[in-house]
Amino acid sequence: MAWLSSAQPYLCAVIRPQAIRQMLRWEWELEYRRSNGWFLPVLFAAMVAYLCSLLVREPSPTVWLALLWMTIVFSALQTASRSFSASAGQWLYLNQIVQPIELLLGKTMSTAGSSLLVTWTGLLLFGLWLGWPHIPETDASVATWPFLVSISLGAIAISATLSFTAALASKMDRGTGMMAILSLPLLLPTLLVSMRASKLALLGETPLVLYPNWAGEILMAAIPLALGGLLFPYLWRS
Amino acid sequence: MKAWKILAIVLVGYSLYAGLMFDVPRLVILNETIRNLYFHVPMWFSMIALLGGSLAYSFRFLRSGTEGQPSNLDRDNQARSFAEVAMVFAMLGLFTGMIWAKATWGAYWTADPKLQGTAVTLLIYAAYFILRTSIDDPEKRARLAAVYNVFAFVLMIVFIGILPRMTDSLHPGNGGNPAFGNYDLDNGMRMVFYPAVLGWILMGWWIATLRVRLERLRYRNNH
Numbered sequence: 353m354a355w356l357s358s359a360q361p362y363l364c365a366v367i368r369p370q371a372i373r374q375m376l377r378w379e380w381e382l383e384y385r386r387s388n389g390w391f392l393p394v395l396f397a398a399m400v401a402y403l404c405s406l407l408v409r410e411p412s413p414t415v416w417l418a419l420l421w422m423t424i425v426f427s428a429l430q431t432a433s434r435s436f437s438a439s440a441g442q443w444l445y446l447n448q449i450v451q452p453i454e455l456l457l458g459k460t461m462s463t464a465g466s467s468l469l470v471t472w473t474g475l476l477l478f479g480l481w482l483g484w485p486h487i488p489e490t491d492a493s494v495a496t497w498p499f500l501v502s503i504s505l506g507a508i509a510i511s512a513t514l515s516f517t518a519a520l521a522s523k524m525d526r527g528t529g530m531m532a533i534l535s536l537p538l539l540l541p542t543l544l545v546s547m548r549a550s551k552l553a554l555l556g557e558t559p560l561v562l563y564p565n566w567a568g569e570i571l572m573a574a575i576p577l578a579l580g581g582l583l584f585p586y587l588w589r590s
Numbered sequence: 591m592k593a594w595k596i597l598a599i600v601l602v603g604y605s606l607y608a609g610l611m612f613d614v615p616r617l618v619i620l621n622e623t624i625r626n627l628y629f630h631v632p633m634w635f636s637m638i639a640l641l642g643g644s645l646a647y648s649f650r651f652l653r654s655g656t657e658g659q660p661s662n663l664d665r666d667n668q669a670r671s672f673a674e675v676a677m678v679f680a681m682l683g684l685f686t687g688m689i690w691a692k693a694t695w696g697a698y699w700t701a702d703p704k705l706q707g708t709a710v711t712l713l714i715y716a717a718y719f720i721l722r723t724s725i726d727d728p729e730k731r732a733r734l735a736a737v738y739n740v741f742a743f744v745l746m747i748v749f750i751g752i753l754p755r756m757t758d759s760l761h762p763g764n765g766g767n768p769a770f771g772n773y774d775l776d777n778g779m780r781m782v783f784y785p786a787v788l789g790w791i792l793m794g795w796w797i798a799t800l801r802v803r804l805e806r807l808r809y810r811n812n813h
Contacts (some may be wrong), residue, residue: 525726541752
């Protein structure tokens with residue numbers, strides 16, 4: 353297994369928490385304090401949510417959930433596609449302070465943060481404009497927390513795949529349109545697991561039933577991250 | 591000609607003849623369509639084998655560029671050619687499956703997880719080929735395509751692996767249906783099915799290597 357031993361420097365790369373922290377602080381400064389970049393995906397989510405409320409009146413829980421996930425996916429796509437766009441000077445700086453794996457991890461974390469913001473905004477607006485889905489024989493207030501956990505974990509899992517494809521697309525000459533084509537087929541397993549978890553939560557299942565599905569969502573975040581950790585150094589070498 | 595190529599011809603020739611002429615059990619609904627087992631299923635085995643080959647070449651391409659060595663663009667050519675031939679087999683598997691589905695389930699397309707898995711596989715590799723056409727620099731194209739190939743292959747396998755556990759399937763071995771080979775694959779059929787699988791995998795591998803050599807000649811012509 354010659355390739356494995358030569359891949360070890362990548363597999364065993366030390367991830368320095370302080371580098372990640374510095375990167376996240378940098379992202380915070382650029383995205384949230386000095387520009388209104390973060391507002392773009394939130395506005396996008398709000399627009400899609402409003403569009404959904406215009407197109408469907410009193411949807412069934414299944415339709416409601418499907419529309420919510422579509423909103424989340426496309427808003428997260430908006431967030432992620434911006435995450436690797438920086439000027440040459442900024443890249444020069446970033447590449448000096450962090451290693452490739454730290455870069456991917458930091459970007460995934462910031463994308464996940466933005467996706468969560470977008471997801472919660474979308475959820476809030478869905479509740480406002482489309483109403484909370486009414487499921488007979490359950491008390492809506494019981495399902496809220498497990499549902500929120502299911503949705504949030506799903507959004508994080510989606511960000512893990514998306515930030516890798518965003519890195520890939522950012523290396524391409526005509527990357528912007530490619531982003532959706534590259535990532536949507538890859539998002540299907542994540543979406544199916546998340547859809548199931550959120551549907552069960554909405555039906556008022558106990559956490560005992562939900563744990564395996566949450567584990568599935570966490571796994572769907574871990575797999576792209578692990579793959580990304582292995583592949584990102586090759587991608588970033590140029 | 592190498593021995594494995596002769597073996598491929600012999601096995602595929604045998605499975606074509608035996609698949610159409612040998613006796614098969616006639617069960618309700620399936621009837622003679624069970625013969626499609628010899629043609630439909632080997633396409634999937636071949637597709638996975640070729641995609642596995644493509645993955646291995648992609649990984650070897652990425653490895654070739656490290657430690658100060660120049661990257662080996664021929665590995666990229668191999669990865670691409672294997673993926674292309676795999677997609678031909680995917681199409682063949684899909685079409686033979688659709689005909690079989692029409693005859694036994696009554697529709698060309700159902701919401702079956704295996705069909706969804708196929709659709710996703712086709713989409714993923716369509717994206718892979720589009721990714722290739724949208725980058726002009728061969729070195730960069732090879733690297734990005736290889737990275738995507740490895741990333742996508744693993745997620746595709748995850749998808750194919752988890753999907754049947756999430757939904758019901760009409761396919762044998764899923765959704766409570768018995769699998770072929772557990773107890774209902776006729777012994778006479780086994781003697782055709784396994785050679786057919788091996789034969790088609792070898793045949794696919796051969797076609798892919800021919801494609802690789804054609805591309806090498808084309809490359810040499812242009813440089």
